[in-house]
Amino acid sequence: MRLSEILRDKPAGAVELPPSATAIEAAALMKSEKVGAILLRDNQGRLLGLVSERDLALAIASHGAALFRMRLSELAAAYPPTANPTDAVRDVTKIMTERRARHVPVVDDGRVVGVVSIGDMLKARLAEKTQENAVLLDLARARIPL
Numbered sequence: 555m556r557l558s559e560i561l562r563d564k565p566a567g568a569v570e571l572p573p574s575a576t577a578i579e580a581a582a583l584m585k586s587e588k589v590g591a592i593l594l595r596d597n598q599g600r601l602l603g604l605v606s607e608r609d610l611a612l613a614i615a616s617h618g619a620a621l622f623r624m625r626l627s628e629l630a631a632a633y634p635p636t637a638n639p640t641d642a643v644r645d646v647t648k649i650m651t652e653r654r655a656r657h658v659p660v661v662d663d664g665r666v667v668g669v670v671s672i673g674d675m676l677k678a679r680l681a682e683k684t685q686e687n688a689v690l691l692d693l694a695r696a697r698i699p700l
Contacts, residue, residue, distance in 0.1 A: 555678050557646060557660050558639035561668040568593050568659065568669045573602055573627035577613065580605050580626055590671060591657035594630050601666055603630030606657055636661045637670070643682070647675045 570593040571580055580592045584607060591606040605626050613621045613629055621629075636659050637646045650658060650672055660668045 555643045555682055556639065557637055557641050557643065557670060560643065560670055560674050560678050561639060561660060564668060564674070566668070568666055570595055570666075571626060573625065573630065575626050576622065577605075577610055577624050577626065577629060578622040581610055581622075589669075591669060592626070593659060593666060593669065594626055595666070599665065601634075601636070601659055601661065602627070603632045604634040604657060604659065605630050608656060634659060638662060639667060643675055643678045646670065647672075647679060650675060 569583060569587045569589045569591075571583060573594045573596070583592060584590065591604050593604055594602040596602055603626075609629055609631060610621070613624070617624060634657070635649050635653050635655050637649070639660055639662050646658060650656070656672045658670050659666050660670060
């Protein structure tokens with residue numbers, strides 16, 4: 555399965571804010587949009603970074619209440635791992651696991667076309683394994699030698 559198949563079932567685009575937005579604005583937007591990460595882009599639309607729920611939670615320990623007045627540019631994970639719509643789910647899942655990334659922007663020809671989460675990846679891998687299992691069961695029932 556490819557990332558393009560996952561993105562097909564998700565709303566188009568990604569939730570984003572300018573780097574000058576505050577952490578409280580990001581938290582409010584994450585809540586209202588029901589997402590776990592916000593992309594930061596410059597005026598030309600280039601990806602500058604990503605701020606996740608986890609980034610905000612960990613920043614509370616470092617910055618306390620001052621966090622909520624901080625700019626996202628100070629908190630963002632610069633250069634998050636990115637993927638292409640043609641990338642295989644298993645390959646991106648491996649990268650997410652190795653980099654401990656829960657969200658990965660999907661970029662096509664320099665343009666962000668969506669974001670996949672670890673939940674999206676697990677759901678896709680489960681669907682793949684379920685389908686493989688069904689095929690193997692059909693083969694076993696038909697007694698076709700492998």
